[in-house]
Amino acid sequence: MEAIRPVARTLLRDRAYQAIRDAIVAGEIEPGAVVRDAEFAELLGLSRAPVREAFSRLVDEGLLESKPQSYTRVTAVVASDVRDAAAVVGAMHELVARTAVPRLFAADVEMMRSANERFAAAVRTGDVDAALVADDALHDVLVRVSGNRAAAATVARYTPLIRRLERRRFGEGGNCRSAGLHERLIAACAAGDTDEAVRVTAEIWRGLAALADEPDAEPDADRDAGRSAEPEEEPVTKPVTASGEGSGPEPAEGAGGAASARPPTHESTHESTHESTHESTHESTREPTHQPAPEPGDAPVRRADH
Numbered sequence: 044m045e046a047i048r049p050v051a052r053t054l055l056r057d058r059a060y061q062a063i064r065d066a067i068v069a070g071e072i073e074p075g076a077v078v079r080d081a082e083f084a085e086l087l088g089l090s091r092a093p094v095r096e097a098f099s100r101l102v103d104e105g106l107l108e109s110k111p112q113s114y115t116r117v118t119a120v121v122a123s124d125v126r127d128a129a130a131v132v133g134a135m136h137e138l139v140a141r142t143a144v145p146r147l148f149a150a151d152v153e154m155m156r157s158a159n160e161r162f163a164a165a166v167r168t169g170d171v172d173a174a175l176v177a178d179d180a181l182h183d184v185l186v187r188v189s190g191n192r193a194a195a196a197t198v199a200r201y202t203p204l205i206r207r208l209e210r211r212r213f214g215e216g217g218n219c220r221s222a223g224l225h226e227r228l229i230a231a232c233a234a235g236d237t238d239e240a241v242r243v244t245a246e247i248w249r250g251l252a253a254l255a256d257e258p259d260a261e262p263d264a265d266r267d268a269g270r271s272a273e274p275e276e277e278p279v280t281k282p283v284t285a286s287g288e289g290s291g292p293e294p295a296e297g298a299g300g301a302a303s304a305r306p307p308t309h310e311s312t313h314e315s316t317h318e319s320t321h322e323s324t325h326e327s328t329r330e331p332t333h334q335p336a337p338e339p340g341d342a343p344v345r346r347a348d349h
Contacts, residue, residue, distance in 0.1 A: 059097035125255035133248025139189035
């Protein structure tokens with residue numbers, strides 16, 4: 044049985060990564076939720092090792108955050124993160140559009156049209172999953188034809204950060220203005236107009252970046268405050284670690300202890316007032332690696348009329 048071979052360990056890692064990533068993007072695992080390798084290993088029917096590797100990759104990509112020996116949890120949807128990801132992904136799509144348009148065949152353009160039809164139909168019916176799949180299929184035609192693996196890998200890495208917010212907007216009944224822009228992009232590709240295709244691509248991704256400026260994405264200040272507050276500093280919600288330690292932090296001296304019970308002297312009152320004033324013054328001044336799809340048909344098809 045030469046055809047029956049053990050499944051490579053890297054494939055298990057990739058499967059775990061894709062399953063967990065998709066669940067996070069879909070909102071099945073909500074922001075702030077703590078994830079544990081043992082639980083996901085059982086759910087996925089895998090050992091803990093590939094799940095840990097998947098966690099590590101998702102931390103690197105910004106969908107999870109982790110504190111060693113304490114917790115791993117889903118990150119919040121942060122406005123600045125979405126804007127940064129959209130800027131990078133948009134730049135990659137502009138790059139591949141410039142490279143791909145002169146290489147497109149008529150069948151490639153037809154694949155884009157078909158994907159946009161599915162996208163528009165999904166938007167009309169409110170099918171979020173189908174809309175995002177169709178959107179990916181449309182743009183992936185240009186990524187594939189460009190042959191730029193570095194761009195494909197970058198797009199695959201950062202698009203999920205944007206998709207989380209897109210999915211939320213769809214779920215809230217928000218309008219998607221991309222169907223019309225897709226039509227303009229397809230028309231430019233069919234005409235072989237590279238400059239117009241790049242301009243429309245830039246407009247599409249500017250619109251996606253603008254989603255981060257709408258209400259609901261976590262503001263940057265809230266994000267920073269939330270990340271600085273570690274779970275173990277809140278005894279009620281602190282996750283129990285493997286060692287079983289779950290006690291809250293010791294009260295600071297002067298916060299309900301013996302030191303705070305002493306009546307304040309004139310000097311201590313003056314120093315306290317001076318420090319408080321100084322601190323308040325100081326604080327106020329602070330401010331997928333893309334896998335190329337097979338060419339349609341067994342034989343090359345004619346190029347689109349340029």
